[in-house]
Amino acid sequence: MKKTMRLERWLPVALVAGILAVWEWQVSAGRMSALFFPAPSTIAATFARLLTTCVLPANIVATLSRVFVGLALGAIPGLILGLAMGSSSRLRAVFDPLIAALHPLPKIAVLPLIMIIFGIGETSKVVVVAIACFFPMLISTAAGVRQIHPIYFEVAENYGGRLLQVFTRVVLPGSLPLVLSGLRLALNTALLLAIAVELVSAREGLGSMIWFAWETLRTEELYATLATTAALGISFNIVVQYLTAKLVPWQVEREG
Amino acid sequence: MRFECHNLCKVYLTRDGSVTALDGVTFAAEQEEFVCIVGPSGCGKTTLLKLIAGLLEPTVGRITFDSDAADGRLRSALVFQEHGVFPWMTVLDNVAFGLEMQGVGRQDRYARARAFIRKVGLSAFANNYPHELSVGMRQRVGIARAFVADPQVLLMDEPFGSLDAQTKLVLQEELLRIWKDNRKLVVYVTHDIEEAVLLADRVLVMSGRPGRIREEIQVPLGRPRNLSDRERPEVVEVKLRIWGMLEDEVRQGLEMPT
Ligand SMILES: Nc1ncnc2c1ncn2[C@@H]1O[C@H](COP(=O)(O)OP(=O)(O)OP(=O)(O)O)[C@@H](O)[C@H]1O
Numbered sequence: 259m260k261k262t263m264r265l266e267r268w269l270p271v272a273l274v275a276g277i278l279a280v281w282e283w284q285v286s287a288g289r290m291s292a293l294f295f296p297a298p299s300t301i302a303a304t305f306a307r308l309l310t311t312c313v314l315p316a317n318i319v320a321t322l323s324r325v326f327v328g329l330a331l332g333a334i335p336g337l338i339l340g341l342a343m344g345s346s347s348r349l350r351a352v353f354d355p356l357i358a359a360l361h362p363l364p365k366i367a368v369l370p371l372i373m374i375i376f377g378i379g380e381t382s383k384v385v386v387v388a389i390a391c392f393f394p395m396l397i398s399t400a401a402g403v404r405q406i407h408p409i410y411f412e413v414a415e416n417y418g419g420r421l422l423q424v425f426t427r428v429v430l431p432g433s434l435p436l437v438l439s440g441l442r443l444a445l446n447t448a449l450l451l452a453i454a455v456e457l458v459s460a461r462e463g464l465g466s467m468i469w470f471a472w473e474t475l476r477t478e479e480l481y482a483t484l485a486t487t488a489a490l491g492i493s494f495n496i497v498v499q500y501l502t503a504k505l506v507p508w509q510v511e512r513e514g
Numbered sequence: 515m516r517f518e519c520h521n522l523c524k525v526y527l528t529r530d531g532s533v534t535a536l537d538g539v540t541f542a543a544e545q546e547e548f549v550c551i552v553g554p555s556g557c558g559k560t561t562l563l564k565l566i567a568g569l570l571e572p573t574v575g576r577i578t579f580d581s582d583a584a585d586g587r588l589r590s591a592l593v594f595q596e597h598g599v600f601p602w603m604t605v606l607d608n609v610a611f612g613l614e615m616q617g618v619g620r621q622d623r624y625a626r627a628r629a630f631i632r633k634v635g636l637s638a639f640a641n642n643y644p645h646e647l648s649v650g651m652r653q654r655v656g657i658a659r660a661f662v663a664d665p666q667v668l669l670m671d672e673p674f675g676s677l678d679a680q681t682k683l684v685l686q687e688e689l690l691r692i693w694k695d696n697r698k699l700v701v702y703v704t705h706d707i708e709e710a711v712l713l714a715d716r717v718l719v720m721s722g723r724p725g726r727i728r729e730e731i732q733v734p735l736g737r738p739r740n741l742s743d744r745e746r747p748e749v750v751e752v753k754l755r756i757w758g759m760l761e762d763e764v765r766q767g768l769e770m771p772t
């Protein structure tokens with residue numbers, strides 16, 4: 259058992275290391291175009307340079323601030339409306355069709371409209387991220403409340419629970435697992451949208467770096483920036499996973 | 515404390531019509547009495563308990579009682595058939611839940627909850643979550659929670675229905691032991707006749723759907739009780755009588771020729 263576990267853990271690492279080694283070797287042997295596929299060592303050197311000259315950190319901060327401001331502006335209202343909609347069938351009847359109509363729209367497509375309304379500055383970018391975060395948070399939260407077994411509400415009522423008590427002791431903890439998966443979706447969406455917006459219209463941020471690297475054909479910078487973006491996405495997921503393990507101890511085992 | 519059900523009827527409205535679950539249930543129960551209700555599956559036993567608990571409104575009929583609560587409701591604690599304990603609370607918080615809803619402070623309610631957690635033998639699990647417990651242990655949590663809240667009426671809906679025979683016996687004895695020290699009115703639903711005569715002072719036999727009380731039977735046993743009591747001739751006779759009535763109902767329910 260333990261041996262296979264260890265093997266499964268190391269296999270992906272070995273696989274990636276193997277691919278990188280072959281890549282490096284093929285480029286140095288001149289069998290692969292260094293323009294399209296710069297050697298991993300070149301990319302690493304570029305990465306180090308971008309890091310030490312503060313180009314990368316500054317752009318990471320720009321992207322992250324869009325992600326988190328957008329997340330706060332979108333996910334918090336999504337959470338609140340989701341809790342309300344999950345609890346009230348009347349609210350659902352009002353908002354469900356609206357959401358069904360708006361949710362499928364690719365959010366990057368509303369950027370021009372948002373720029374007409376909010377101008378071409380920072381506000382528009384954050385607003386688009388916020389709109390994109392709003393929906394996954396709302397939908398997951400409402401589903402989280404709705405999947406709470408009615409028996410738990412009956413228990414609370416039976417013991418004389420008041421509305422606020424029912425909310426804090428049943429609705430919130432009962433929906434928390436799906437709220438957190440909503441948060442994960444919202445974070446991923448926020449990163450996606452922040453990068454997309456930056457590709458199109460920003461002067462700083464990882465997305466604009468990617469675009470700039472393409473326009474000037476600095477492939478090694480392109481790779482370094484892509485790797486950074488991927489690392490951000492992965493660390494978001496790790497953070498939410500950690501949060502989930504901390505906040506939802508009653509579900510950890512079931513997932514494992 | 516005494517409560518009376520007068521002609522309780524409950525009709526559920528569903529998408530394709532209505533279901534009459536109860537049709538004129540009348541009975542009374544006294545302080546410190548242990549009443550068992552037996553009836554075939556789907557005859558409205560859970561519905562009846564929820565009406566008494568005030569979780570449902572009767573379509574017709576009423577329940578009278580003398581309340582000691584400020585809002586005039588009957589203070590009851592319902593132990594559910596299953597899934598009654600909150601998965602997101604530890605055993606301690608689950609058991610203290612009723613007190614928490616009553617506004618009892620943390621220290622006090624934990625102390626009182628711990629006392630009952632000890633009585634159901636779960637002291638070692640006070641800080642565990644329900645998913646770490648067996649089904650039987652979870653039902654003990656539900657029972658402890660009900661006793662701690664110190665209700666006027668304890669309502670139990672087949673609390674041991676999904677347990678194996680041995681566990682069931684152990685928990686039945688445990689329940690009687692706790693009840694001996696905390697005498698209160700218990701209305702206990704089951705479809706297990708053995709269980710009914712072992713636990714109850716009085717057994718109410720329900721008819722098949724729509725449910726009503728078909729017969730009331732006094733159990734000819736004193737207390738404390740032990741396992742061998744169930745084999746006494748007068749008890750066997752009572753069991754056979756109940757079984758005869760239920761068999762009729764079940765047959766009618768299955769629409770089989772007699
Ligand atoms: N919320 C509901 N809506 C519609 N019909 C219901 C509802 N709850 C119960 N019923 C119906 O009412 C009847 C009685 O249900 P109830 O759950 O009270 O029976 P029960 O005696 O507890 O059954 P069991 O022995 O299976 O637990 C059943 O036919 C059931 O289908």
Ligand SMILES: [Mg+2]
Pocket residue numbers: 559560561595671
């Ligand atoms: Mg039932």
